Amino acid sequence: MTQPKSYRTPLGRARGLGAAHHGVGHFIGQRASAAALLFLLLWGVWSALTVASAGYDGAVGWLHSPVNAGILVLLLGAAFYHGRLGVQVIIEDYVHTALAKTLSLLVNTFVCFGAFVIAALSVLKVAFSVIGAA
């Protein structure tokens, strides 16, 4: 009769020995958004050069193009998604007490989701505004 190596389950043996909180979602999401941001940021810098000298009316007119408004919302989404993942790693690296870590991660998430929604709605409000009515 063979002696069992251990009565403990694989999960029981793994617990407490590592992160094991998530799979590859973070890794892939970070790289996919990085690839998107490579193009979105080049567009963003180029656009900033155009819009900076255009004044209020010029900026509003620029956002009336659905292409500009659409890409800007994509840029904001990719940036806050990628930024949230990056700052999450920094928090996990340097904040080790459970409460402070949980709160920091929560604040990071709230800031990124909150800023994205507000920024995107601002862009859409301007994009849908009637020229001359603002």
Place this chain on the structure above:
Amino acid sequence: MAEGKVDAGPPVVRARPMAPHLQVWRWHVTMTASILHRATGVGMYLGALILTGWAIALASGPDAYAAYTGLLGSPIGKLVLFGFTVCIFFHMANGVRHLVWDFGKGFLPKTADATAVAAMAFAVVAAVVVWAIALLTGAAA
């Protein structure tokens, strides 16, 4: 857990090995690039919030927009935006470096050193070029 032993009781949480930290390493350019990647990432996090402020100001009307762009156009505002530009281009170049590593390429010490220096040089040159264009076209007036 030793092989062949029947163990029971609560799981034992062993002290995990710690990675050697900054003080045991000789300074190296790849280390600087790594630290800069994180620092510029945080810089861009703040930059994204500045962009959010711009969108809010634009949606709030001409007066709010004039006040906000006046703030961005002040000497301190321009300094912050120039720093933001450097952050964008360094993080972008070093990000491409990371993506190349993900394909298993570019790990030779000489290659890694050269690409680290290239990313830093690109960041400064690209930011200066963008701001030169901004000054010439009146975008940074």
